[in-house]
Amino acid sequence: MLHRPLIQHCKSCGSPVTYRLPDDGDTRERAVCNDCHTIHYENPLNVVGTIPAWGNKVLLCKRNIEPRFGKWTLPAGFMELGETVAEGAARETTEEAGALFELQELFAMMNVTRVGQVHFFYRAQLTSDQFAPGHETQEARLFAEDEIPWDELAFRTVKETLQHYFADAKTGRFELHQVDIS
Numbered sequence: 001m002l003h004r005p006l007i008q009h010c011k012s013c014g015s016p017v018t019y020r021l022p023d024d025g026d027t028r029e030r031a032v033c034n035d036c037h038t039i040h041y042e043n044p045l046n047v048v049g050t051i052p053a054w055g056n057k058v059l060l061c062k063r064n065i066e067p068r069f070g071k072w073t074l075p076a077g078f079m080e081l082g083e084t085v086a087e088g089a090a091r092e093t094t095e096e097a098g099a100l101f102e103l104q105e106l107f108a109m110m111n112v113t114r115v116g117q118v119h120f121f122y123r124a125q126l127t128s129d130q131f132a133p134g135h136e137t138q139e140a141r142l143f144a145e146d147e148i149p150w151d152e153l154a155f156r157t158v159k160e161t162l163q164h165y166f167a168d169a170k171t172g173r174f175e176l177h178q179v180d181i182s
């Protein structure tokens with residue numbers, strides 16, 4: 001079951017839409033305009049981010065925006081048109097934390113089908129422990145595993161990514177984690 005706001009009005013003409021099978025043989029219900037018959041296709045969005053590391057610590061950002069205002073997150077956000085997944089992850093890290101870093105391998109790919117999203121997290125090696133957070137972040141700080149505010153994390157994907165990260169860090173072998181979050 002997908003929990004995402006339904007489209008109410010046509011993006012072309014503003015008339016109300018109805019969720020129904022389009023007349024073109026499509027087998028999924030779409031938001032079809034009652035007036036101009038435009039079909040609105042809705043597809044998953046990619047969320048891209050990093051796990052920036054400094055020694056045995058990772059960088060978390062305290063959110064200055066909704067949703068989850070005041071909760072802690074890894075730097076991440078929606079991928080933009082015209083960029084690769086890796087470029088998006090790097091951009092979000094620069095925007096939200098003002099961090100200096102070298103991007104490393106993809107670490108986690110998480111299907112969040114309930115909200116129609118796929119989250120990608122790359123490892124990143126910080127090259128400075130000085131940060132200049134942007135307007136979306138109240139505070140950017142380094143945390144060792146036993147300092148992580150586990151109950152104050154913004155998203156389940158962030159929590160699971162951090163759990164996998166610290167487990168791998170103990171062995172010194174980082175692998176790609178593919179996770180389905182129901």
Ligand SMILES: [Zn+2]
Nearest residue numbers: 010013033036
């Ligand atoms: Zn229309």
